[in-house]
Amino acid sequence: MEWIKIVNYIITVIFLLCYSYQFVYIPISWFMKKRKPAPQPQMEHKYAALICARNEASVIGDLIDSLHRQTYASDQLHVFVLADNCTDDTARIARKKGAVVYERFNKELVGKGYALAALLRYLKQDYPEGFDGYFVFDADNILADDYIEQMDRTFSEGHDIVTSYRNSKNYGDNWISAGYALWFLRESRYLNYARSLLGVSCAVSGTGFMFSRKVAEEIGDWPFYTLTEDIEFSVDQIVKGRKIAYCKDAELFDEQPVKFSQSWWQRMRWSKGYLQVLQIYGGKLLKGAAHGNVSCMDVSMNIMPAYVLSILSIICNVTLTILGVLHGNDVQVVFWSVLQLLGNMYFTAFVVGAITTVTEWKHIHTSAPRKILYSFTFPLFMMTYIPISAAVLFCKVEWRPIVHSRSGVSVYRKIEPLVNREN
Numbered sequence: 082m083e084w085i086k087i088v089n090y091i092i093t094v095i096f097l098l099c100y101s102y103q104f105v106y107i108p109i110s111w112f113m114k115k116r117k118p119a120p121q122p123q124m125e126h127k128y129a130a131l132i133c134a135r136n137e138a139s140v141i142g143d144l145i146d147s148l149h150r151q152t153y154a155s156d157q158l159h160v161f162v163l164a165d166n167c168t169d170d171t172a173r174i175a176r177k178k179g180a181v182v183y184e185r186f187n188k189e190l191v192g193k194g195y196a197l198a199a200l201l202r203y204l205k206q207d208y209p210e211g212f213d214g215y216f217v218f219d220a221d222n223i224l225a226d227d228y229i230e231q232m233d234r235t236f237s238e239g240h241d242i243v244t245s246y247r248n249s250k251n252y253g254d255n256w257i258s259a260g261y262a263l264w265f266l267r268e269s270r271y272l273n274y275a276r277s278l279l280g281v282s283c284a285v286s287g288t289g290f291m292f293s294r295k296v297a298e299e300i301g302d303w304p305f306y307t308l309t310e311d312i313e314f315s316v317d318q319i320v321k322g323r324k325i326a327y328c329k330d331a332e333l334f335d336e337q338p339v340k341f342s343q344s345w346w347q348r349m350r351w352s353k354g355y356l357q358v359l360q361i362y363g364g365k366l367l368k369g370a371a372h373g374n375v376s377c378m379d380v381s382m383n384i385m386p387a388y389v390l391s392i393l394s395i396i397c398n399v400t401l402t403i404l405g406v407l408h409g410n411d412v413q414v415v416f417w418s419v420l421q422l423l424g425n426m427y428f429t430a431f432v433v434g435a436i437t438t439v440t441e442w443k444h445i446h447t448s449a450p451r452k453i454l455y456s457f458t459f460p461l462f463m464m465t466y467i468p469i470s471a472a473v474l475f476c477k478v479e480w481r482p483i484v485h486s487r488s489g490v491s492v493y494r495k496i497e498p499l500v501n502r503e504n
Contacts, residue, residue, distance in 0.1 A: 109279065126233055128213065153227075224332075248446075308480060
């Protein structure tokens with residue numbers, strides 16, 4: 082049974098070695114100052130806001146309203162909605178709110194990647210002159226009033242892809258929504274912001290990003306169809322040598338799942354998507370990392386070791402436990418070894434979550450007791466990835482729609498003081 086202690090110790094050490102550099106990102110985001118770019122001549126950019134929506138009648142109007150509230154020139158921002166296999170009033174509401182709406186019905190090619198590809202094909206046909214930049218949003222998003230203006234400033238510095246600060250509409254609902262929200266806040270502040278300070282490529286996270294006309298022409302119709310099309314897009318651009326920029330002043334709010342069953346299937350899809358991306362790009366990422374591409378190394382660490390180590394931990398602990406029991410060994414050794422492993426995982430995740438909670442305190446829209454409570458439940462949320470990682474190996478995983486029902490009107494009123502904040 083001593084072997085279990087040794088194996089779990091080795092797994093812990095490997096995990097720390099793989100991710101210790103991300104702890105260095107924390108003080109970098111605190112103390113390192115970003116160099117101000119040389120002033121750029123002011124140009125008016127023509128943008129297209131792309132929204133793919135499936136049965137999002139309860140939230141699509143709030144996003145379009147927030148786009149209409151933007152401080153950026155309204156005649157330079159055009160809103161397009163792809164109502165994808167909708168059976169509700171999504172298309173009608175979007176049209177009523179002033180968006181240009183296309184409808185798609187395809188039960189075979191299902192997922193956001195296929196919907197984006199269809200929407201870009203429509204735009205290429207109906208707007209052959211194209212746009213300077215393309216924003217990608219999910220229907221449940223709400224934007225701070227100066228979101229497009231802030232993103233435009235970063236885009237004008239010469240970046241072809243820009244991602245933004247991702248916040249949550251419903252942080253305080255329960256430990257599940259808080260788990261998601263805290264992870265995305267941490268990703269924004271302590272991954273993408275630190276990366277931008279170091280001149281390393283950031284990564285797109287689902288929604289709230291934009292890409293240039295140049296990128297649109299290079300990729301053609303959106304060619305990313307894995308279960309995590311955002312990660313695939315990021316990795317594809319990184320292995321091609323492009324750096325994704327980050328705009329910390331552009332704030333976006335989205336709705337997080339509150340049911341564990343819904344969260345389970347969504348994160349199953351993400352885990353499966355990571356494997357799909359690794360299958361396609363793993364060799365290129367490792368080759369880039371071997372040649373000193375820090376961005377390739379960084380994104381590899383984000384999608385590879387955690388999954389592999391989780392599976393390895395499960396396999397080793399189960400196998401060695403069974404062998405130990407068959408040989409009549411004391412199972413208490415197993416119990417304490419696994420407990421220690423889980424304790425180390427909990428402590429590490431708690432530190433990360435607590436630091437994020439403290440530094441992003443004013444951005445988290447819930448009561449102080451809930452902020453503190455969800456710092457302690459955050460590690461439990463992250464540890465549920467362990468059984469999810471194992472389940473992916475045995476379950477069929479496919480794209481499933483996420484139900485959104487949180488109207489953004491009341492939420493937006495709560496965040497109004499934050500909208501034009503000084504940073």
